[in-house]
Amino acid sequence: MANVGKGRIDKLDEDDVRIRPSRSTRPRTKDRPTHAAAVRAQVITVDRGRVTCIDENGAQIDAMKARELGRRSIAVGDWVGVIGDSESLARVVRVETRKNALRRSVEDGSERTIVANVDYLIIVSAAANPDPRTGFIDRALVAAYTEDIQPVIVMTKSDLADSKEFLKQYEALHIPNFSTNKFSPDSELANLIAGKVSVFIGHSGVGKSTLINTLSPEFRRETGEVNEVTGRGRHTSSSAIAFKLATGGWVIDTPGVRSFGLSHVGRIEIIAAFPDLNEVVTDCQKNCSHDEDECKLNLWQAAGNDSAENLERTGRVANLRRILASLDE
Numbered sequence: 386m387a388n389v390g391k392g393r394i395d396k397l398d399e400d401d402v403r404i405r406p407s408r409s410t411r412p413r414t415k416d417r418p419t420h421a422a423a424v425r426a427q428v429i430t431v432d433r434g435r436v437t438c439i440d441e442n443g444a445q446i447d448a449m450k451a452r453e454l455g456r457r458s459i460a461v462g463d464w465v466g467v468i469g470d471s472e473s474l475a476r477v478v479r480v481e482t483r484k485n486a487l488r489r490s491v492e493d494g495s496e497r498t499i500v501a502n503v504d505y506l507i508i509v510s511a512a513a514n515p516d517p518r519t520g521f522i523d524r525a526l527v528a529a530y531t532e533d534i535q536p537v538i539v540m541t542k543s544d545l546a547d548s549k550e551f552l553k554q555y556e557a558l559h560i561p562n563f564s565t566n567k568f569s570p571d572s573e574l575a576n577l578i579a580g581k582v583s584v585f586i587g588h589s590g591v592g593k594s595t596l597i598n599t600l601s602p603e604f605r606r607e608t609g610e611v612n613e614v615t616g617r618g619r620h621t622s623s624s625a626i627a628f629k630l631a632t633g634g635w636v637i638d639t640p641g642v643r644s645f646g647l648s649h650v651g652r653i654e655i656i657a658a659f660p661d662l663n664e665v666v667t668d669c670q671k672n673c674s675h676d677e678d679e680c681k682l683n684l685w686q687a688a689g690n691d692s693a694e695n696l697e698r699t700g701r702v703a704n705l706r707r708i709l710a711s712l713d714e
């Protein structure tokens with residue numbers, strides 16, 4: 386499994402939070418007493434200005450974002466510093482640097498962080514109803530690779546169709562994958578995500594909530610076709626929400642997330658996620674699209690030691706090309 390550097394993420398990050406000059410004579414140093422007293426907690430959901438977190442002892446704190454954080458975003462999965470308790474109007478006064486972040490595009494062309502500090506991106510697709518498609522998976526893979534998150538593919542509704550053929554397309558990427566259905570859930574997936582932070586993404590209706598319920602029935606995610614499309618019903622926001630697993634990890638459901646924000650991702654970063662291919666393309670012509678006759682990938686994919694290796698190489702090249710194409714959509 387290939388990974389890419391994450392230097393870019395640090396650059397975007399949070400350390401440039403400006404402290405508002407206050408009218409008082411309060412010293413504006415880093416070790417202001419109030420901040421030293423802040424409790425470390427992890428955000429489990431954000432609803433408009435309200436931030437719900439869990440501290441390191443497992444206690445829930447409802448807080449507001451402190452004014453001094455300005456426009457700084459707070460996302461599910463963020464580690465934050467909180468002052469005060471829920472009764473005395475707790476405030477989030479600090480957001481720690483993220484190890485990674487998953488973004489979605491919003492209408493005005495900007496991007497919003499859905500979740501931060503994720504171990505697994507669980508890409509959920511149905512074997513049928515709706516039929517699986519590579520487009521969404523490819524865009525999810527871009528997000529995973531460029532943010533250094535391990536992707537996992539879960540095919541639901543295996544009672545309706547066999548997804549083996551479909552999954553063959555991804556074989557050369559060696560992504561952990563599972564086939565499940567609600568009648569006979571898969572315990573291996575539960576083992577994999579134990580103790581980890583896993584965010585579940587996928588189109589509405591593929592069975593995310595059903596799957597999450599099988600991982601822990603006490604989550605009781607609402608299932609069906611309606612609510613997540615219209616936002617009607619209980620959850621009017623499309624905020625992600627985290628649930629604690631009995632095994633110590635977190636499961637994050639992302640209702641209403643249909644698109645990824647990939648406008649910040651470049652071709653070079655994607656190719657870097659495939660170190661073997663990255664090396665090959667250093668010999669390409671300067672403006673090679675990597676999908677043309679002269680591309681060095683063509684020679685390379687046919688030059689393995691045996692037919693099995695050629696097949697593997699061809700698969701990897703096909704995946705890279707498809708993923709690069711998905712960037713333009």
Ligand SMILES: Nc1nc2c(ncn2[C@@H]2O[C@H](COP(=O)(O)OP(=O)(O)O)[C@@H](O)[C@H]2O)c(=O)[nH]1
Nearest residue numbers: 541542566567589590591592593594595608609
């Ligand atoms: N046949 C079949 N139907 C399923 C399975 N999993 C979910 N469904 C159905 O698919 C529909 C959408 O499920 P839901 O979990 O709400 O999808 P979500 O929008 O991704 O959260 C519901 O009617 C489920 O009962 C499965 O494994 N097999």
Ligand SMILES: [Mg+2]
Nearest residue numbers: 593594607613
């Ligand atoms: Mg759902």
Ligand SMILES: [Zn+2]
Nearest residue numbers: 669673675680
């Ligand atoms: Zn090329």
